[in-house]
Amino acid sequence: MLKKITVQNIKELRNKTGAGITDCKNALEASDGQIDIAIEALRKKGLASADKKSSRLATEGLIESYIHAGSRIGVLVEINCETDFVSRQPEFHQLAKDISMQIAACHSVSYIFKSDIPDHIISYEKSLELQKEDLSVKPTEIKNKIANGRLNKRLKELSLMDQSFIKKPEITVEELVKQHIALWGENIRIRRFERFLLGEGLETKTNNFQDEILNMIQNK
Template sequence: MANITAQMVKELREKTGAGMMDCKRALEEADGDMEKAVEVLRKRGIAKAEKKAGREAKDGLVEAYIHAGGKLGVLVEVNCETDFVAKTDDFKTFVRNIAMQIAATNPIAIKREDIPQDVIEKEKEIYKEQARSSGKPEHIIDKIAEGKLEKFYTEHVLMEQPYIRDPEITIKDYVTEMIARLGENITIRRFARFRIGEE
């Protein structure tokens, strides 16, 4: 059993925003390994976040992000449960990071359910046609189209995109971490992205 020092607990707390006792228990469970302790906390955070996900988020912030040069801008509304959380630096930073993610990646929807069915069907048909024209056997064309559709979701659905500041996690993971850290349900409600000259 590794000796868990106050410095280790402090370092893990600064990294994750979790409570002191949660950090101490995670370090004990991970036998003093900082990376494993972060994983332990993330797994627990997911469990905490799932409990909070059903609660209504009716407060929050609208963030305006204008990219350098003024040719690209984003408006995003992110909801939380209380104005207390909405006023915290952690929440404000989170909302700003989401706005920058949208500016950088140009998603078309927040969740895959938000994409109109006709857009999905059109994409599937394009993928099937590409597979056929490259000579793929007919019996695997549907599987190829499904695989390409998953890639489409990863690129175009905000919650499924890799987070630009930490590509190891998705935006959904980032939201889950913030729910665990702030102790409230958080919802990315809507966004608009504008670029000079785009329709």
């Protein structure tokens, strides 16, 4: 027997996803009123729609800054959208703040996408993997397969979009951005960023900024 879909059910799903009323109603009917399944269906639909919008020109937006507690690390990031209307929305400002905080926490990140990583960096990282002692006795085919797997993992460490979102680790930064694209129906892109570390290039004490930021978020 199909569960009756109520206005309250639709309102709850809309509040959790930001999706339109009709989309929420259809998702609930398709999932027999199961909120979690409906959320997942809407999320997939939104991400698919976001992929289609990712090539559209985005020239509005804002530059956001983040200074970590203690003023030892700072980040500037430019995030673009298509209209001034979206750039003024509180959710867009929060997205920019979250991205800047993410960059501060992930100090191995140097590029926005894996595709941005130069060929000479990829070649260098692969050569390091191939030279590792545990691969020296492996047959060439297996050695290359293992090295390529490790290389892919390393390239993800360098890519901002492949990072797990620090506030919600079950999604990546790329999925976070796509959720906001689906929310407003506009292309959103992280154009560039710069990270500043106090005393960078000098011999300084190393701090685990990621743990500090995560602790700060959890204690809010």
